[in-house]
Amino acid sequence: MSDLFEDPAGEPAGNAPEFTVSELSGAVKRIIEGEFGHVRVRGEVGRVSRPRSGHVYLDLKDDRAVIAGVMWKGVASRLATQPEEGMEVIAIGRMTTFPGQSKYQIVIEDIRPAGLGALMAMLEKRKAALSAEGLFDPARKQPLPFLPEVIGVVTSPSGAVIRDILHRLRERFPRKVLIWPVAVQGEKCAPEVTRAIEGFNALSPGGSLPRPDLLIVARGGGSVEDLWGFNEEMVVRAAAASRIPLISAVGHETDTTLIDFASDKRAPTPTAAAELAVPVRLELSAWTEDQGARLTRALGLSVTQRRQRLADLSRALPRPDTLLDAPRQRLDILSDKLPQALITGIQHRRLALSDAAGSLRPAALRRLIAGQADTLSRLSARLAPALGRNTRQRRAELDHRTTRLQPRRLQADHAAAMREFQRLSDRLSAAATAQLSDWRRRIETADRLRETLGYRATLERGYAVVRSGPEVITSKTAAEAAGALEIEFADGRFSIGGAAPKPARKSKPEPPPDQGSLF
Template sequence: MSDLFYDPVPGENSPEFSVTEISGAIKRVIEGEFGHVRIRGEVGRVSMPRSGHIYLDLKDDRSVISGVIWKGVAGRLATKPEEGMEVIATGRITTFGGQSKYQIVIEDIRPAGMGALMAMLEKRKAALQAEGLFDPARKKKLPYLPEIIGVVTSPSGAVIRDILHRLRDRFPRKVLIWPVAVQGAACAPEVARAIRGFNAMTPGGALPRPDLLIVARGGGSIEDLWGFNEEIVARAAAESEIPLISAVGHETDTTLIDFVSDLRAPTPTAAAEHAVPVRLELLSWVGDAQARLGNALTGRLDRSSQRLRDLARALPRPETLLDGPRQRLDVQSDRLPAALIRSVQIRRVTLSDIAGSLRPSLLHRATAAERRRLAALAPRVAPALSRSTKDRRNAFEAISVRLSSRPISADLGAKQRTLADLTRRLTEAQSRRIDEVKTRLEGLDRLRETLGHRATLARGYAIVHGDDKVVTNTAAAAAATAIEIEFADGRFKLGSAPTRKRNPKKPPEQGSLF
């Protein structure tokens, strides 16, 4: 041990140490005396920096000891330490010379008994419930018949075989399995990663996203099921957009994932039963529904047919519907000849009145115009008359041939009906033509009045005349020797009183022929 000491100063018999030397000596003494220890205490302050190490305090009612869990050990822990948890820590006592303190380097840490685990579970459960993760309103409805089911479980256990067997018996579906560890330190991160991985799949992709998830594990102790009590698993299940069924443990086992899942199944087999209906029962229900639908349609058709027959009995016979129209047609046919005669008489009187009001000069001009038109048409009459006579002769010969081949009485009745129909159509066409010509003449007359300068003067305008010519600019007005302004009611000479224009007495204008 003399290597640790400086040489004594003359006159003094106590050795001198450097700070590093004395710290190293104390470290060797403590580590040699307490090489491997187990400490029971309550977890105090917990710190988890980015380095991945965990720093904490272990305390009882009188003392506190610092502890550190290195990153490699922290990743293998089955239970992460939380403040207030009573634990049993296993490790070695050492010193930290940089701060002149001693601490325990923890190699393993476990809850101190079942009570500590349950207390930590209740604390975690209360925190998640306060966030609303257990709210029933958040739970999604399971699809009635999912196309693809995703299962998160161990691929080597009996759980997956039970699920597949039950699905095959009830209603075979496509199953995607995400293998995970169902206990131990790797359980919680792998289960959370599997749930988020299924949700990250693309619907309808090469590996389509499931319509339903089942997280399953067989029974076990609370330590074996502890991975499903981790907060990371509960939050992943709560964030899942795919409906999720939890089937962890047996019916009496309860974990945090059961509270946040959309449905808790007591066993993995029950989860498969909740996932799909029974195919045979569904086929039976479809058959019954089809039979009921057929019966309903048949009954509806029978009732409609009976009602149609009842309504048909209340309707009149078709032949009676035409009795009234036939009688009205006979009455109108009897009145038609007298009405035609009266119409012709009225038109003849009207024509006589109109002809009496015609001026001779206008009549002479119209007659001369008609003579000129007829003179122009005269050369065309003879050829047209010849063609018409030839056509009529041919038609007469064809009619004679037909008359010789059938009874004259029957053809005479048909001709009479044709003649009556042509007479009616000719009268209607004549009336329509007269109305059209009358309407056109009235329209042209209104257009003439509108476009004439008299109507413009009546609206307040005036025409300037210079030397009996219309003046349209100032140069023409300056060159004129006499200026007159024409208004609607007469002309006014500049420098004189307005004089009314005396219109010569006009003969009565010809009235409308229609």
């Protein structure tokens, strides 16, 4: 019997079993996961993708092949060193497949740099990128305060570093210290140091918890891996953005981290950071005393020099009596010349008077009067015709104005004025009547409102007012204490314990008198 048979389409087929796509994909997945359940892969990190889900997708490659890799969110958050493109790493995980795209990938459970060289290469690459952004620019660095009131220290509270810093501060110049405890190595180091720097900056000046004037980020020495938390980008950016001056004291003198470049001042050791933070109190006291002594000596020397200068200048001045000799001599000379000068002045003025009097002879005066008389005669001859012309002109103007004031014209103007006056009088009378009517209506409305709001309207609804003398009784106790009571109803009053008064007759309000017309 042949192992071949004809299928419904008429095509020959073998006796191999048939798989669905899902069955074949699942079989491949089981084989790969069974053979490569736990692997370590060394390679270079290629493409790195970090979507908003928190997972990390990357490629591991060498010069001939590429393997896709994935790290779930929980694994990626626990890594001490985040993978970056171009880093040589050792990845630990398990192989699996992704049926949706028909490819295999490694699910990474741990990843670390492949030796010190990879870490240093990544460090140099990160340093160059952050430096290009200007985070290490010396122009961004702030000056340290000379004598801070409060110092914030970011370090581990259980190490020798904080003891060294506090001991050195007590020796030099005791200050208030706020300690923010953090982990100084491991995966928690970078987030906690970042939160500490940002937390100190978030404090309000003058609040219940004082804001530090200076920050110190400190840690003892260690390997590159131990100090790696201070090379993380988040720590560097927090140090560069700090508004409080920051001293970096991470490691020993030969240790260098990226926070050293972003800080405002780098200290080789934590102890040196304390020395940079505050001056020596005894040295300040000695310097102050020395400056005071120098000031005293300078003042004494200055006073002595000015006294000597004053004495030298006083010797150069002449005596007071010699200062008046020359003015006194000039006064004597001028007093001798004064009589002769007065005589000469009088003679000059007499001569000028004689010259002026010579032009005032009688003949000259007569000639002047005669000239003025001729001028007056000519003007008087011209005066009579001018007055005549002026009189005629004024008489013509008067006649013209008299013509305009004829009786008929005056009567017409008077009639027109009377008609306008009558029209205005009618309008004024109508306006006055309307105004009086409005005022009367408003008064009546106000009076009705007064009657409605008054207590007598309440009495007409069945209520009463109880009085004891001028006082109104509003409680039982007051009524029992009163000697005599007077009760007022709507139609009158009567007394209890006394003679009843006559009922009060309500008087109707008289209407306002008719004002009449104003005209």
